[in-house]
Amino acid sequence: xxxxxxxxxxxxxxxxxxxxxxxxxxxxxxxxxxxxxxxxxxxxxxxxxxxxxxxxxxxxxxxxxxxxxxxxxxxxxxxxxxxxxxxxxxxxxxxxxxxxxxxxxxxxxxxxxxxxxxxxxxxxxxxxxxxxxxxxxxxxxxxxxxx
Numbered sequence: 761x762x763x764x765x766x767x768x769x770x771x772x773x774x775x776x777x778x779x780x781x782x783x784x785x786x787x788x789x790x791x792x793x794x795x796x797x798x799x800x801x802x803x804x805x806x807x808x809x810x811x812x813x814x815x816x817x818x819x820x821x822x823x824x825x826x827x828x829x830x831x832x833x834x835x836x837x838x839x840x841x842x843x844x845x846x847x848x849x850x851x852x853x854x855x856x857x858x859x860x861x862x863x864x865x866x867x868x869x870x871x872x873x874x875x876x877x878x879x880x881x882x883x884x885x886x887x888x889x890x891x892x893x894x895x896x897x898x899x900x901x902x903x904x905x906x907x
Contacts, residue, residue, distance in 0.1 A: 776906075777807045777846075779870040781880035782817050784899055789837050790827060794899050798879065801906055803844045809873030811850035813865040815842055848873040870894045877902060 780799065788795035802808050815838065821827075822834040850869040863885050870878050871892055878896045880886060885896050897905070 775806050776877060777809055777873060777875045778802055778877045778879060778902070779809045779814070779866055779873065779875045781866050781878060781882055781885065782814065782821055783881045784879055785818055785841065786821055786827070787881070789822065789829065789833075794903060798899050798903055798906075799841075801903075803841070806906075808841065808845040809848060809869060809875050810842060810845040811848050811865070811869040811872070813850050814869050815847075817862075817865065846873060867891055867894075877905070 780802070784795050785799065787793070788799040818841075819834065819838050822829055822837070823831070848869060850865060850872050863882065866878055866880070866885065869875075871894065875894055878885065878891075878894055879899060879902045880896060881898065886898060888896050890896055
């Protein structure tokens with residue numbers, strides 16, 4: 761049995777299905793840090809779930825003037841994520857779950873993709889805690905879950 765540096769048995773490996781909110785993906789590209797680390801872990805060993813709606817939102821947000829990101833960099837980032845994600849059609853099954861109507865796309869993508877987690881920095885989504893057995897967690901919480 762493999763052990764970590766503390767000589768404790770590693771947790772059994774289990775692949776998880778995750779939707780990452782746009783704010784976390786933007787932070788992963790722009791700021792790096794923990795969001796980038798989490799994205800790397802998820803893309804390598806787990807199932808990231810996206811939809812055309814969440815993909816379009818990511819592209820739109822990263823293309824805004826307030827982010828100094830070249831179009832080629834945005835395209836490369838989005839294509840890498842989409843290429844390694846499971847794409848689902850997120851029909852508007854649920855509306856108004858969060859106080860922010862834009863969050864419906866994330867919730868519907870997670871539900872349609874049978875996600876176990878939504879990772880977000882959005883206070884409205886985090887306040888929900890969970891929706892239909894989908895846990896809504898922060899980057900730090902997800903990193904701890906995957907540890």
